[in-house]
Amino acid sequence: MGSVGNGWPRGGGKIGELLRHPAFDAVGLGPAESWPASLKHIAEMVLNSRQPKFVAWGPDLAFLYNDAYVPVFPDRHPGALGRPFREVWADIWEQFSPIVASTLEGRPQLFKELLIPMRRDGRTEDTWFTFSYTPLRDDDGAIAGILCATLDVTDQVAAKRGEKLALEELRAKSEALAVVNQAGAAITVEPDVERLTQIVVDAGVTLTGAEFGAFFYNVDDGEGGSYMLYALSGVERKNFEKFPMPRNTKVFEPTFSGEGIVRSDDILLDPRYGQNPPHAGMPKGHLPVRSYLAVPVKSRDGSVIGGLFFGHGEPGRFSQAAEASLVSLAGQSAVAIDNIRLFRAAKIEIDQRRHMEDQLRKLNDMLEVRVAAEIADRQQAEAALRQSQKMESIGKLTGGVAHDFNNLLQVISGNLQLLGKDVAENGRARERISNALAAVERGSRLASQLLAFGRRQALEPKVVNIGRLVTGMDDMLRRALGEEIEVETIVSGGLWNTFADPAQIENALLNLAINSRDAMGGVGKLTIEVGNAFLDDSYSRTHPEVKAGQYVVLAVTDTGSGMTQEVMEQAFEPFFSTKPEGKGTGLGLSMVYGFVKQSGGHVKIYSEIGEGTTVKLYLARSLRSEDRAAAADNLPATGGTETILVAEDDEGVRATVVEMLSDLGYYVLKAKDAQSALTVIESGAHIDLLFTDVVMPGPLRSPELARMARQRLPDIAVLYTSGYTENSIVHGGRLDPGLELLSKPYTREELARKIRQVLANRPQRHQAEANAPVSNAKQPDPKVPGTAGKLKLLLVEDDAFIRMDTAEILQDLGYDVIEAGSGEQGIDILGHTLINVIVVDVGLPGMSGSAFAAKAREAFPSVGLVFATGDSDPPDAARFSGSVLLMKPYTSAALDRAVKRAVQLSQAEPP
Secondary structure, three states, X not given: OOXXXXXXXXXXXXXXXXXXXXXXXXXXXXXXXXXXXXXXHHHHHHHOOOOOEEEEEOOOOEEEEOHHHHHHOHHHOOOXXXXXXXXXXXXXXXXXXXXXXXXXXXXXXXXXXXXXXXXXOOEEEXXXXXXXXXXXXXXXXOEEEEEEEEEEOHHHHHHHHXXXXXXXXXXXXXXXXXXXXXXXXXXXXXXXXXXXXXXXXXXXXXXXXXXXXXXXXXXXXXXXXXXXXXXXXXXXXXXXXXXXXXXXXXXXXXXXXXXXXXXXXXXXXXXXXXXXXXXOOOOOOOOOOOEEEEEEEEOOOOOEEEXXXXXXXXXXXXXXXHHHHHHHHHHHXXXXXXXXXXXXXXXXXXXXXXXXXXXHHHHXXXXXXXXXXXXXXXXXXXXXXXXXXXXHHHHHHHHHHHHHHHHHHHHHHHHHHHHHHHOOOOHHHHHHHHHHHHHHHHHHHHHHHHHHHOOOOOXXXXXXXXXXXXXXXXXXXXXXXXXXXXXXXXXXXXXOEXXXXXXXXXXXXXXXXXXXXXXXXXXXXXXXXXXXXXXXXXXXXXXXXXXXXXXXXXXEXXXXXXXXXXXXXXXXXXXXXXXXXXXXXXXXXXXXXXXXXXXXXXXXXXXXXXXXXXXXXXXEEEOOOOOOOXXXXXXXXXXXXXXXXXXXXXXXXXXXXXXXXXXXXXXXXXXXXXXXXXXXXXOXXXXXXXXXXXXXXOOOOHHHHHHHHHHHOOOOEEEEEEOOOOOOOEEOOEEOOOOXXXXXXXXXXXXXXXXXXXXXXXXHHHHHHXXXXXXXXXXXXXXXXXOOOEOEEEEEOOOXXXXXXXXXXXXXXXXXXXXXXXXXXXXXXXXXXXXXXXXXXXXXXXXXXXXXXXHHHHHOOOOEEEEEEOOOOOOOHHHOOOEEEEEXXXXXXXXXXXXXXXXXXXXXXXX
């Protein structure tokens, strides 16, 4: 055995450590220092790859693999390292030896979703892999080994198979319904019982997959009853006519008596079989039968007309679905046979007979309509389910990769920007850095578009007037569309406000405008209309995902080529594009769709070939005033001298951010996780701003860190950062109120602006609270009218952040506050504490805010009520006399006014 030393391989994770161990030796390869340079190079590349890979080298094909490959055969590691390929994979060598031989002859191999019966954990299981085999050459150019890159796609294959089985099941049900409908329609008008029963038996054989079927007619032979063969399908009649008529045996007694159905997976295993002396089992020469299905055919008066019998020579052939289909068929045949009997028995009542047939025909027509409607509804529901599952799968996929992907982009972007300062005098280096930063920006946009479609982006909604927003985009739109496209903007008077993310509205409009430009070939007219709309209940019934109500509609119309119906149905699917390859990602309309749906809105496309296209975005009306707050982009990208604590678990991101902030002039403290950051805070160090990643390992979560930091340092500002929005500060796709988020990846300028914005808002917030007369700390505390005590408030809010902030504001205003996280907890508190005013969130989980308020008022009629909600039309609140509505988000002044108004109203109301 030879010693490799500490130089090779470089990196390689845990496998690399094993290879560097002096005791390691690969079969047939000798000491690692004697390995050819080509082997060392490819082995080091494999060891440092994140994709499962292995190299098989030398005459014995010694097996070298990386850490990512270990999960493929966990029970064979580490014993497989350096062992011959044939020994490592002895259980599948017969399957793989031709592939290995062909590769060693110089022919690369690629297999997609190949079934490999693999032995894991002591048992063999079916797995599927997509992999490639590439021949490797040594320093002399001779083929000396194999490189394999592989992916375990077992879960994906299983999902495909499950979907295929579901489709096959649906197809089978549809075909069964078609058979039942066809047979039902035929027997309804068939006047001959023999032909009628033949139709029924033929249909039954088709439905059940039986080898043969028969209809036996009930006759009275004077000895307890017997059955006459009336119709037969699947075999020749002579095979049955030589036997005596079947009798009422113990096995088939439920069918003969009309009491129930007999379905036997194996008639020979039935303990009742053959227990009918003097008869014992099937007559000699009878067709072999193991599976049996028998259904009674009963008249309207309950008497047994006959029985449908189906058999198969193999056991377990008849399903519950087949049984259900036969029950339906038997019911229809019974009705038809009864009708024939009535026809024959009541010829003198022709008019009545005709009336009954008309009624029966109408009934069957209605049944067909209902069955067709049922099929259509089911298909629509299944299509919606598939779309929902696809959306959810893409959402999970994008969310799962976004954090790591955006972290990588952040490290790349940050280091490129820092490197740009070091090579400021090198023109070629600056150009290359600029190109690399542009690629990072494209990657960031791609991740953002995928997150938008998957409804996983963090929206920052504001009350906005879309008309003003669109008018402000006029110059940008004209530059993007070019001089050959006429742009007309129409904004209706009296335009309502809406509650949505203005940046995403601009992005959506720009996407639609660029799509229209491409559809018009760069020449034409684009019309942008903004107006009010009301979607009524009838529209909501035809579009189940739409809630009836008032909307602001943004419509974009072009004079382009238009879309076919097929294209419109696929327009919102991710990566679908009618543009030439390389001319678009196919994510523009997907992003628009995801944003509008995440905002609680609706999207509709109207288009005809040659007539152009109109896309309408419906966003719900907001009754609140427009938010005119200045955006962070308007702030200068400057630095400062404050102290910033950076909490980031990714070492590369942390190092980059620390250097960028230091370069901006800040004094920077750093921590690798939330617990470490809390230790820094508790050390007593002066900290102006906490800059923390949302997703970090450890028991202490970032929101809890921020709360504890504010307890210890009341003036500290908090800025969150994340590359993934499905976390503890984003709920319903919207950033929690009062929180600041900088999404990864971000540029040095974005970081600088956001830091200054957050730090600038801190003194503004304190100044606003100091200037508000209701929150002046020097004013006396609010008192209970007629007493000398503080007002005692019960705050019922399920969101911990909102509850914590609101309680702190109320305490600063001088109120005595008791907190409850649910309606149930609030009821418990009212049982032992005298409360003057209740501030309750309308949308509580479990017991709603309205239900809690009703119970509170029932026990304490004079208690003051403040309903806090983000819904412009809160349910049930109006029925509480003397209650006050407080719209979220609210200021401390608005909160104080609402509480005082509730006190006044409660005193004015008679007890």
